[in-house]
Amino acid sequence: MNKHVIVIGGGVAGLEVAGQLSNMGIEVSLIEKEPKTGGHLNKWYKLFPDRRNSSEVQSYLARIVHNNRIKLLTNTTIEKFKKGRGHFYVTTNNGEVLNADAVIVATGFDLFKxxxxxxxxxxxxxxxxxxxxxxxxxxxxxxxxxxxxxxxxxxxxxxxxxxxxxxxxxxxxxxxxxxxxxxxxxxxxxxxxxxxxxxxxxxxxxxxxxxxxxxxxxxxxxxxxxxxxxxxxxxxxxxxxxxxxxxxxxxxxxxxxxxxxxxxxxMEMSEGGVRVAGIGGLKTGENRFFAAVDNHTGSNRSNIEGIFYAGTCTAPMNITETISHARAAVVEVIDYLKDGK
Amino acid sequence: MASNKNKFGFDISLGRQINYDANNRNIAEYLFDKEPSMRRCIECGGCSATCTTAGFTTFSLRELMILIKRGETDEVYMNLKKCMLCGKCTLVCPRGVNTRNIIVLAKKAFQKSDEYAI
Amino acid sequence: MIIDGKKAVWKDYQKEIADDRYYYVRSCVRQNFFPGSETAFLKIMREELNKDVYEHPCHTSCSGIGYHSDIVPVETTMTVVARQFAIMTEAGYENLMPSCITSFGLYTEILDTWHHFPEVEEKIRKQLKKATGREFDKPKNLAHASDVIFKFRKEIGAKAKYKLINKNTGEPLKVVDHIGCHYAKMFPSKGIGGAEYPYVLSGMIEEWGGQVIDYPERRHCCGFGFRQYLVQANRGFSIACSKEKFESMKPFKPDMIITNCPGCPMFLDRWQYVINEMEGKRYGQNGEGIPVFTYEEVAGLVLGYDPWDLGLQMHQTDCEPVLDKIGIDYSPEDKYNLETVSAFSKSLV
Missing domain, CATH: 3.50.50.60 (FAD/NAD(P)-binding domain)
Incomplete structure (x- = not known):
């Protein structure tokens, strides 16, 4: 499938989505505001409930980044966003304009201050x-x-x-x-x-x-x-x-x-997520997280066709749930791209 | 201390806060040691709900265990005597706490003052 | 303690305080409790700061004391408050400056209630009109008198004759600030510094040379609580609250307490005597009590006013230890001498 998907956010959800899509032969651009991917997980020592070392999950995710089919853009944020004829045009803070067939928002959460x-x-x-x-x-x-x-x-x-x-x-x-x-x-x-x-x-x-x-x-x-x-x-x-x-x-x-x-x-909706919601015209809920179109059967789908959610940008989730949610997002994107929109 | 009621018409109220640092928790330590299952209690109150005595008196094993854990034991011993040791509390406990043994041990602990002074 | 963290909180709680032209409403009890405070305040505002402060003899108690004692229904209280607003409006003033913390809290609460329930405001307007023929505008600015002194603390500091410094050691005096509950606990955004780390009195203390003490029970109520004190049977609870505070502040060796509420200085002052009578305990240094002041009294002392003009002889816990530490010039024999009172003091009568 000769398609290009932009993933916004390089935490657990974003990395998982990027890796899975890339494995399926889809071209992926992964946008991360920090100098390094991995998100909150980088700061965690051990994980509940089995208290395994978080570095094990980190290295699983790190392998995805090394997949050379992923175009990794660190220190990058989104400044402009435009949808036209089934295409998304995303302008970054570096002035680069990316053109994609679909977008996955994986902006995660911020810890409550x-x-x-x-x-x-x-x-x-x-x-x-x-x-x-x-x-x-x-x-x-x-x-x-x-x-x-x-x-x-x-x-x-x-x-x-x-x-x-x-x-x-x-x-x-x-x-x-x-x-x-x-x-x-x-x-x-x-x-x-x-x-x-x-x-x-x-x-x-x-x-x-x-x-x-x-x-x-x-x-x-x-x-x-x-x-x-x-x-x-x-x-x-x-x-x-x-x-x-x-x-x-x-x-x-x-x-x-x-x-x-x-x-x-x-956990709170991330500041980055709030920005993306504003730029992209994405709906948020009363809890300020992104609001999916259907809590039960469409928790990855946004109010804009072709834009999907993955992970804790929609609600507090643990890593297991985040990875499941990310994989579900991949299914949604593939479905969307296959239909030829 | 003599009451000030005659002089001022009131006394200084005593606090009803549990002053955790000032309390002695020897009884709790003794029970944790002899009956470690007490550590597993999650204060669900199943024991008190089913308790024959609790239905007719102010006896509540859940409450007594918490007071022991906080070191607020002034009235615990008198209350423990109300238990009829029927064992229904042990039967219902979802955490497998040996409640019956806790009562027996607690009474013993309150009685002996050498090893675990009250 | 990380002071920068506190400063960050203070930054979040700034409030607008009018510059001039205040309508001053007195407290119903302070003139009995600490009679020099309001007089000193007016002297400072008018003579030291050259501000226009308007008072009207026909203003009444805001009835908050009755409201908080479960005696006066809230609608009655609102109508009484509406009448104070009417007097302000008739005199052409817009900036309301209550002397009492509970009044301040009550005015804030009523304005907020009217904001959320405009129909209540309409009803009160009708009731006031029917009862008195008066109409009113709501105040443009509402600031407690201690907010205003806070605003001008630097100007007062610049004129200071004394600083809150121990003249023998050169060390700043250790000062406990006690904020009336109704200042910010109900509406944190209306208090300088908020409810958890109020800055209104701390700011004055710092500016005038003292060092603020942050002790664990700093946020605890003095125990007045209106009906708690008013009913004799409840006073044991009321005094226990103050005692809790004294016990908590004692290890910090405070030189003085400064307050901004009518009730708090009264009880923090008087209860020290009662606790000593009952239990033989004192909380200050050298077997003395901890002197308790209103912020106006402290401002007056800083400006060099005579302690007896400020009414400090009305304190039950002697204030001389602090006067001596600061090195304030006063005449011990004139403490209760009514013959020597100045024109200032006479204006109290």
């Missing part, structure tokens, strides 16, 4: 970090406080920027609960003398083997789970953090001191 939950003091208190910051610490193998000391008590706050009307996000980001459980276990592995507390609103362990991981965290690693939304954190005179939470199952407010607080930042 945790400083917006002012009451937790991210960026203000020394030892409040995010789930992403913690992954970085895992990669370095250095779980230490700002002053270099080793933390003994670590609190993990679930639902930061998710299920929270105050930041405009009604939805559940779906992955933070299991990330919290994974990270709690990893903290206990790195620091066997530490105590870890997860503060959750609900434990949403919906994926395969998530509940088992939760059970392992309790049983094997002694992680404490306290049901309640932390309302505020403050810094004490001895540079610890004190939090206020209701232990909703005890029916009493609870306060405790912690050395470190980890915020489970939720």
């Amino acid at each position: 945790s400083a917006r939950k002012e009451e937790y003091g991210y960026g203000i208190y020394d030892n409040v970090i995010t789930s992403a910051d913690l992954e970085e610490k895992f990669q370095k193998g250095d779980i230490i406080l700002k002053n270099g000391a080793v933390p003994e008590t670590i609190g993990i706050i679930h639902c930061v920027g998710s299920r929270d009307e105050k930041v405009g996000n009604f939805y559940c980001s779906k992955l933070c609960c299991v990330t919290a459980v994974k990270q709690a276990i990893e903290i206990r592995e790195f620091l066997p003398d530490s105590k870890v507390f997860c503060f959750y609103m609900d434990m949403r362990m919906g994926g395969a083997f998530y509940e088992e991981l939760y059970r392992e965290a309790q049983e094997k690693w002694g992680v404490s789970f306290i049901r309640g939304k932390v309302s505020e954190a403050s810094e004490t005179i001895d540079n610890k953090l004190t939090i206020k939470v209701e232990d909703t199952l005890a029916g009493r407010p609870l306060k405790m001191k912690l050395d470190m607080l980890v915020l489970m930042a939720g």
Whole structure:
């Protein structure tokens, strides 16, 4: 098939789509705004639920990039977009105009900016970090406080920027609960003398083997789970953090001191996605993610014929789901191109 | 401390916050050690829902376990005595927590003060 | 603590504050609690800053104290507030500047309610017209009096006779800022610095030489809560709130507390006496209490006003320790001497 498809976004979804299309003999241009492909995955240490090293999935995706039939455009964003007679004309920030038969949007997600939950003091208190910051610490193998000391008590706050009307996000980001459980276990592995507390609103362990991981965290690693939304954190005179939470199952407010607080930042429509939506006239939903034409039978199709979605630009997804969604997008594109539009 | 009621007409209210750092969790540590299945509890309340005693008194095993875990044990021992050890709670528990043994062990722990002082 | 992080939050919460021509509405309780504060405020505004501040003897309580005590229905409160607006409109003013934090919160809440439910505003307009024959325009600008002092903190700092600095050590005084709950907790966007890290008083403290203390219970309510205090049986809870704050701030060794609400200084001041009576505990240094001030009193001290003119003898927790640290010139024997009061103080009567 002598066709050309543009893929916007070089994260998990974009790479998978590009690789699969390319294998089918379709010419692919992959546009990535960063200098390097791989997206959020590059920053992650291990993956739930089996805690395999993220580098294994990274190298799977990296092999796709080396496929020489893919034209890789890094440090590239989209400035203009035009559709005419079944063709798409995409102008990049480098002034290049690409001409394609179809476009796949795989702009992914941004992590919720945790400083917006002012009451937790991210960026203000020394030892409040995010789930992403913690992954970085895992990669370095250095779980230490700002002053270099080793933390003994670590609190993990679930639902930061998710299920929270105050930041405009009604939805559940779906992955933070299991990330919290994974990270709690990893903290206990790195620091066997530490105590870890997860503060959750609900434990949403919906994926395969998530509940088992939760059970392992309790049983094997002694992680404490306290049901309640932390309302505020403050810094004490001895540079610890004190939090206020209701232990909703005890029916009493609870306060405790912690050395470190980890915020489970939720997922939001990426800023890049918002730009692409604006430039391309693509519809977004109330949750600001791209809105597919049919949630059940057409979750890859956009409101514009010939433009498709892949991955977390449509909703929070884990890697398994992202790759499945990307492959489904490939089927949709092939169908579309085959029909000769 | 003598009440200030006569002088001011009120006392300073005591906090009802669980002060986690100030509490002693020896009983919980003892139970986790002797009956590790307690760690698996997810506070679903199945035990209390089916409990014969809970239907007629304020006894709630779920609540008592959480209070033990937080170190809020002042009234736990008196409450534990209400259990009739029928074993229905163990039968329904979705996490396989040996609830019956927890009650037996907890009573024992509250009684002995040498190894795990209250 | 990463101060740049706080500054970033402060940047997100700027508000527009009118430059001049204010219509000032007094608090119903402050003139009894801390009688020098509002007088000092007017003197600062008119004589130091040369601003036009208009007052009208016919304005009343905003009735917020009744509203928050479950005594006055909200519609009645709205009509009372509408009457304050009418007096402002009749005098040709547009910038409303309440002295009280709860009034400020209530005005903000009412304007917001009217914005979302215009039919309520219409109803209140009709009720006011029927009851008093008055009509009103809504204020163009609504700023609490502490917002206005914040706006002019540099001008006040430039005229300062004293700084919030310990004259013996040269170190800045450690100052706790306590913000009234109704300032920004209901409408964070209406408060300078927002609700979590309010900057309105911190800005004054920094500008006048002090160092702000950020202690864990900084956001905690003083415990006044209107009906919580007003009913004697509930006062145990009210005082426990203040105690929680004192316990939390004590390790930071604060030299003073500065507040912007009518109730907070009252309770943070008086409860220190009661706690000491009940439990023999004091929270300041050298067995003393922690002096509590209104921001107007602090502005007055900085400008070199006489402490007794500012009404500091009305504080139950002695303020002399701070006066001595700053090196303020005052006459101890005249503290309660009504013969020596100045014209300034007489204007209070």
